[in-house]
Amino acid sequence: MAKWLKHGAEAEAIKSADRKVRETVESILADIAERGDAAVRELSIRFDNLDRESYRLTVEEIATCYEQLSKRDIADIAFAQEQVRNFAQHQRDSMHDVEVETLPGVILGHKNIPVSAAGCYVPGGKYPLLASAHMSVITAKVAGVPRIITCAPPFNGKPAPAIVVAQHMAGADEIYCLGGIQAVAAMAIGTETIAPVDMLVGPGNAFVAEAKRQLFGRVGIDLFAGPTETLVIADDSVDGELCATDLLGQAEHGPDSPAILLTTSEKLAIETLAEIERLLEILPTANIARQSWDKFGEVIVADSDEEMRDIADKLAFEHVQVMTRNPDWFLQNLRNFGALFLGPRTNVAYGDKVIGTNHTLPTKQAARYTGGLWVGKFLKTCSYQKVLTDEASTHVGEYCSRLCALEGFAGHGEQANIRVRRYGHKNVPYAGIVE
Numbered sequence: 001m002a003k004w005l006k007h008g009a010e011a012e013a014i015k016s017a018d019r020k021v022r023e024t025v026e027s028i029l030a031d032i033a034e035r036g037d038a039a040v041r042e043l044s045i046r047f048d049n050l051d052r053e054s055y056r057l058t059v060e061e062i063a064t065c066y067e068q069l070s071k072r073d074i075a076d077i078a079f080a081q082e083q084v085r086n087f088a089q090h091q092r093d094s095m096h097d098v099e100v101e102t103l104p105g106v107i108l109g110h111k112n113i114p115v116s117a118a119g120c121y122v123p124g125g126k127y128p129l130l131a132s133a134h135m136s137v138i139t140a141k142v143a144g145v146p147r148i149i150t151c152a153p154p155f156n157g158k159p160a161p162a163i164v165v166a167q168h169m170a171g172a173d174e175i176y177c178l179g180g181i182q183a184v185a186a187m188a189i190g191t192e193t194i195a196p197v198d199m200l201v202g203p204g205n206a207f208v209a210e211a212k213r214q215l216f217g218r219v220g221i222d223l224f225a226g227p228t229e230t231l232v233i234a235d236d237s238v239d240g241e242l243c244a245t246d247l248l249g250q251a252e253h254g255p256d257s258p259a260i261l262l263t264t265s266e267k268l269a270i271e272t273l274a275e276i277e278r279l280l281e282i283l284p285t286a287n288i289a290r291q292s293w294d295k296f297g298e299v300i301v302a303d304s305d306e307e308m309r310d311i312a313d314k315l316a317f318e319h320v321q322v323m324t325r326n327p328d329w330f331l332q333n334l335r336n337f338g339a340l341f342l343g344p345r346t347n348v349a350y351g352d353k354v355i356g357t358n359h360t361l362p363t364k365q366a367a368r369y370t371g372g373l374w375v376g377k378f379l380k381t382c383s384y385q386k387v388l389t390d391e392a393s394t395h396v397g398e399y400c401s402r403l404c405a406l407e408g409f410a411g412h413g414e415q416a417n418i419r420v421r422r423y424g425h426k427n428v429p430y431a432g433i434v435e
Helices: 011-035 037-049 061-065 071-093 131-143 162-170 178-188 206-215 240-251 266-279 284-294 304-315 328-333 348-353 390-405 410-424
Strands: 005-006 098-105 106-112 117-123 147-152 174-177 199-201 229-235 260-261 298-301 319-323 341-343 379-387
Touching: 005 098, 011 037, 011 206, 037 178, 037 341, 061 162, 061 298, 071 131, 071 162, 071 284, 098 240, 098 390, 117 131, 117 178, 117 240, 131 147, 147 162, 147 178, 162 174, 162 319, 178 206, 178 341, 229 240, 229 304, 240 260, 240 266, 240 284, 240 348, 260 284, 260 304, 266 298, 304 328, 319 328, 319 348, 328 341, 379 390
Parallel strands: 117 147, 117 199, 147 174, 229 260, 229 319, 260 298, 319 341
Antiparallel strands: 005 298, 098 106, 106 379
16 A cells, blocks of 8 residues: 655645635636736736737847847757657648548538637746747647737746747747736737637646636637646666656746655655755755645655556646656556656656657646647537438438437427428428328
């Protein structure tokens, strides 16, 4: 039976924080819906200390951002975007329109149609997370979305050059320097100067995730992608330094980013705890990683791989890194995860930044029912039907007439009956049933 060497935050404390986030978001969304640009501007000044007449970046501002990056920076961004685009294109190529004759004269099909406009949120308040631009904008482009807008908060009081360049290189049509709830709301609800989108995508902090949740229905969303979650599944084939490095590498995202070690080796668990304390003395981002580890870090010792699998599936974490003797066993047997990172040679940072898989992934157990952002999220799979012959319309209509009668839908039944009369030349009484 599993035992915890370290527990995370109490459930009630998390629920209390969630309630405060919900209330804050609800109030801000209502304000933006009522006052539009004026509310957005006030919120940007209040939260990001950025006051502009227009939050959309000009061509000149974008060019200035390019000038602030080196050729190597731009080449590195291009390499990462090439990997993301390549994998996204393979995903798109796997999706086919369908048309099939299911009965003589009956044609059924579906088409994969991209949404008309997508809003991509690129977080960047604490760190300039330019990788999120690749993940959202490029994926939407490959899907064929005709209008893509992006919002990213200012970094150190101004547009972050690397984020802006990444957004532009990825193909964003409109680039805004806006962060937080006000950015997500402006894209979804629309203002006097920002036309609304049909879909919101991209990760963010707890406030951004909650704003997307509350806006769902008004617009589509990719998934609930809140604060980063990382689960490291390991056995004694690896060491404490590797596990500690990979846990803290994600804990530095923010003070509310859970990082959990799940292992069958109590020795490894103890070594990892010690290594975490050592690394927190030298990690430049330790001030954030320490908060996250102290409040949300956990260490769990299980009896077997099967027990680790069961615990992992209950956690349903965003990132699941497997460093065991047989990582493919977990690939074959795990069901609930945002993305898997198999073997010690890979890690979550590869997926976050460059390897090509999408880093916008489900959190807060949403992995129980959805995967991460991919080309298919931007596509509507819409069905259609054609009936080509009188005989086919009559044949289907006879069944439809009787089935509608079972449900008591006379009007539905008459849609079938009129076709049975016209194309089948059968005498069916009005609102009657085909015998």
